[in-house]
Amino acid sequence: MNSMRARLLLVLLVTTGAVWFSAATWIYFGTRAQVEQVLDARLREAARMVSSMVTDDRVQLASAAEAVSLPDFVDAPPGYEKQLSCQIWSMSGSLVGRSESAPGKRLADAGEGFSVTEIGGETWRVFTVANDARGVQVMVGDNMRMRERLVNDVMMGTLLPMSLFLPLGALLIWFSVRRGLAPLDAMAETLGRRHDSDLRPLGVDPMPTELRPVLHAINGLFSRVATARDREKSFTAFAAHELKTPLAGLKTQAQIALMTTDEETRSRALAQIAGSVDRSARMVRQLLDLAAADAASAEGDAHADVAKVLEDAVTAVSPVAVLKDSRICVTGAITGAISCDRALATTAVRNLLENAVVHSPSGSNVRLNVSAESGRMIISVSDDGPGMTEAEILASTDRFVRGRASSGSGLGLAIVDAVAKRSSGSLSVANGPEGGLTVTLTLLSQGQESPKGESCRRL
Amino acid sequence: MRVLVVEDDEVLLNGLQVGLGLSGFSVDTVSSCADASAALRASSFDAVVLDLMLPDGSGLDVLGEMRAKQSSEPVLLLTARDAVSDRIAGLDAGADDYLGKPFDLDELAARLRALIRRKGGRATATLHWQDVTLDPATLAVSRAGRSVTLTRREFTILHALMERPGAILTKPALEEAIYGWQEGVESNAVEVHVHKLRAKLGPGVVETVRGLGYRIGGEQP
Numbered sequence: 237m238n239s240m241r242a243r244l245l246l247v248l249l250v251t252t253g254a255v256w257f258s259a260a261t262w263i264y265f266g267t268r269a270q271v272e273q274v275l276d277a278r279l280r281e282a283a284r285m286v287s288s289m290v291t292d293d294r295v296q297l298a299s300a301a302e303a304v305s306l307p308d309f310v311d312a313p314p315g316y317e318k319q320l321s322c323q324i325w326s327m328s329g330s331l332v333g334r335s336e337s338a339p340g341k342r343l344a345d346a347g348e349g350f351s352v353t354e355i356g357g358e359t360w361r362v363f364t365v366a367n368d369a370r371g372v373q374v375m376v377g378d379n380m381r382m383r384e385r386l387v388n389d390v391m392m393g394t395l396l397p398m399s400l401f402l403p404l405g406a407l408l409i410w411f412s413v414r415r416g417l418a419p420l421d422a423m424a425e426t427l428g429r430r431h432d433s434d435l436r437p438l439g440v441d442p443m444p445t446e447l448r449p450v451l452h453a454i455n456g457l458f459s460r461v462a463t464a465r466d467r468e469k470s471f472t473a474f475a476a477h478e479l480k481t482p483l484a485g486l487k488t489q490a491q492i493a494l495m496t497t498d499e500e501t502r503s504r505a506l507a508q509i510a511g512s513v514d515r516s517a518r519m520v521r522q523l524l525d526l527a528a529a530d531a532a533s534a535e536g537d538a539h540a541d542v543a544k545v546l547e548d549a550v551t552a553v554s555p556v557a558v559l560k561d562s563r564i565c566v567t568g569a570i571t572g573a574i575s576c577d578r579a580l581a582t583t584a585v586r587n588l589l590e591n592a593v594v595h596s597p598s599g600s601n602v603r604l605n606v607s608a609e610s611g612r613m614i615i616s617v618s619d620d621g622p623g624m625t626e627a628e629i630l631a632s633t634d635r636f637v638r639g640r641a642s643s644g645s646g647l648g649l650a651i652v653d654a655v656a657k658r659s660s661g662s663l664s665v666a667n668g669p670e671g672g673l674t675v676t677l678t679l680l681s682q683g684q685e686s687p688k689g690e691s692c693r694r695l
Numbered sequence: 696m697r698v699l700v701v702e703d704d705e706v707l708l709n710g711l712q713v714g715l716g717l718s719g720f721s722v723d724t725v726s727s728c729a730d731a732s733a734a735l736r737a738s739s740f741d742a743v744v745l746d747l748m749l750p751d752g753s754g755l756d757v758l759g760e761m762r763a764k765q766s767s768e769p770v771l772l773l774t775a776r777d778a779v780s781d782r783i784a785g786l787d788a789g790a791d792d793y794l795g796k797p798f799d800l801d802e803l804a805a806r807l808r809a810l811i812r813r814k815g816g817r818a819t820a821t822l823h824w825q826d827v828t829l830d831p832a833t834l835a836v837s838r839a840g841r842s843v844t845l846t847r848r849e850f851t852i853l854h855a856l857m858e859r860p861g862a863i864l865t866k867p868a869l870e871e872a873i874y875g876w877q878e879g880v881e882s883n884a885v886e887v888h889v890h891k892l893r894a895k896l897g898p899g900v901v902e903t904v905r906g907l908g909y910r911i912g913g914e915q916p
Contacts, residue, residue: 476775477748477775477776481775481796482704482707483796484707484773484775484797484798485704485705485706485707485710486706486797487797487798487799488797488798489706489714491710491799491800492710492717492800495717495800496713496717501717505710505713508706508710512706
C-alpha cells in the first residue's frame with residue numbers, strides 16, 4: 237500500500253479497533269467473574285437467611301421460601317429482585333415449600349454448597365444449606381439466564397457508546413490525517429504548476445513541523461540549481477559573445493577578399509581567414525573541453541598513467557611548438573599513476589603546455605617537471621614568457637579572462653582549474669624568480685612512487 | 696576621413712583597417728582602453744569605432760572619458776553584446792551609433808559616412824562644389840558630368856578639401872588625413888597627390904595658398 241493516508245487510516249483504525257475489542261473482552265470476562273462472585277455470595281446469604289428463619293420459627297416452613305423474593309431481603313439491582321428462587325425440601329425428599337419463581341423439580345441433588353443443575357432447558361446456580369435442626373434442606377438458586385442478562389446488559393452499556401463512537405472516530409481520524417497532509421498536497425500543487433525557470437524558494441503556510449525538513453531540502457536544492465543555472469546562462473552568453481568576435485573578423489576579411497582587386501591584399505585577407513578559423517576551432521575545442529571537465533563526475537575511481545598523459549599532451553601541442561620553434565623538456569618522475577580521468581588529465585596538461593608555448597618567445601624551452609610527494613603528483617610547467625601581474629594571476633582561472641597581450645580564448649587555465657577541482661587536485665600560478673611563469677597542477681597520485689627520469693624533446 | 700578603430704581581436708582589427716581603407720577611410724588602430732585614450736588625446740578623428748570588451752576595461756569608460764572632455768567625435772560602438780538593453784546603455788553613454796558583431800563591412804562604412812556627414816551638418820551624402828561632385832559612398836568623382844578616376848589618396852585629399860570649401864588645409868593636416876600613424880609618409884607625398892589631382896580634374900578646383908596649404912576655389916576656369 238503506497239498511500240500514506242490509507243496506511244495511516246488503516247493502522248489507526250486497526251489499533252483503535254483492537255484496543256476497543258480487547259477492552260470489551262476484558263470487561264466482559266471481568267464483569268462475568270464479578271457478577272458470579274457477587275451473586276454467589278447473595279445465594280449463600282439468602283440460603284443461610286432462610287435456613288436461620290426456619291430454625292428460629294420466625295416464619296412458617298411453607299412460606300419461608302417466599303422471603304427470598306421480598307425486595308428488602310437482599311440488595312439487588314432493579315429488575316433482578318425476583319431473580320432468586322427458593323425450595324425447601326424435607327430430608328425424606330418431599331417439597332416443603334417453594335418460592336413463586338422456583339421450578340417444581342428439585343434444584344439440587346448434592347449435599348451442601350454450590351451446584352449447577354439443568355431443569356427443563358434452564359440452567360440454575362444453586363446453594364444448598366442443610367438445616368439439621370428442622371430436618372430440611374434449603375436451596376436457593378439463580379436462573380443462569382438472568383445472570384447472562386445482567387452481564388449482557390453491562391456489556392451493552394459499554395459497547396453501545398463504543399460502537400457509536402467508532403465510525404465517528406474513524407471519521408475524525410480520516411479528517412485530521414487529511415488536514416495534516418494538506419500542506420503536502422498544497423506543496424505538490426504549487427510545484428506542479430511551476431514553470432521550469434521558476435526557482436524561487438517554496439513557501440507553504442502553515443507548514444507542519446514534520447514537513448519543514450522536506451521544504452528546506454527542496455528550497456536548498458532550488459537555490460543550488462538556480463546558482464548553477466545562472467552560471468551556465470552567463471557562460472553560454474559569454475561563449476556566444478566570444479564566438480561573435482572571430483566571426484566578425486572572418487566576415488570582414490572575407491568581404492575584403494571579395495572587394496579588393498589587389499592580389500596581395502586578397503591573399504593577406506585569406507591568410508587572416510585561415511588563421512582565424514584555426515583560432516576559432518581551438519576555442520570551440522576548449523569550450524568542449526571545459527564542458528567535459530564540468531560534466532565529469534567526481535568519482536574517485538578514475539586513474540591515468542602519467543607517462544601516457546604527458547605523451548598525449550606533448551604530441552597534441554607539438555604542431556604549435558613546431559611553429560614557434562619551441563622545445564618541451566620533461567623532467568622528473570614520469571612514471572606512476574594519478575587519480576584523474578586520462579582524457580581530462582591530458583586536456584589539462586595540454587592547455588598548460590599550449591599556454592606556455594604561446595607565451596614564450598620563439599625558440600625557447602618550455603619545462604615540464606613531474607614530482608611525487610606524499611600521495612600527490614605535482615606537474616609544473618614553466619616558460620620564459622612575460623609572466624602575469626598579480627591581478628592577472630587572481631583572475632587567471634576565470635572563464636573568458638585573457639591576459640594583456642593574449643589572443644587566446646581566456647579558457648585555458650579555466651579548463652585546468654575545472655579538471656583540478658573535479659579530481660580533488662589544485663592549481664597554482666606564480667611568476668618565476670627570473671621571469672617567466674610557472675603553473676603547477678597538483679593531483680592525487682595512485683600506487684608507488686617511481687624512479688626519476690629525464691627527457692628533452694625537440695619537436 | 697580619419698577613423699580610430701579600438702578593437703582587441705587581431706584579425707578583426709586588421710580587417711577593419713584594410714576594409715575601411717578600401718572604402719576610402721584612413722584608419723588608425725589601437726587595441727586597449729589606455730591606447731585609445733592616448734590616441735584621442737594626441738590627434739583628432741572624424742569618427743571612432745569602439746569595441747566594448749577590451750582587455751583593460753570597457754569601451755564605455757573610454758566613451759565616458761571622451762564625453763566628459765566635451766569631445767564630440769562621432770562614436771560607433773561595435774560589440775558582440777548587442778541586446779536591446781546593451782544598445783540603450785551604449786547610446787545613453789554618449790555613443791552615436793551601435794553595430795552588433797558580426798557586421799557587414801559596407802554597412803559599417805556607410806554608417807561611418809553618415810555619422811561624419813551629420814557631424815558636418817550636411818543632409819546629403821554627396822559633396823558638390825560648382826561642377827565638381829564627390830560621392831563618399833562610391834568613391835566616385837565627376838566634373839561637369841564627366842567621371843574622373845582618382846586613387847584612394849587623391850580622393851581623400853579632395854574629400855577633405857570639399858568638406859569645407861574655401862577653408863585652408865595645411866600640408867600636415869592633409870598628411871594626417873591620408874595616412875594613419877601606422878603608415879609611413881613620403882616627404883613630398885601631398886604635393887605629388889595634389890599635382891596628380893589637378894591634372895585629372897583640370898584647373899580651378901584645388902588652389903595652393905602659398906606658405907599655408909591648399910583649399911578649394913580660387914581662380915575660376
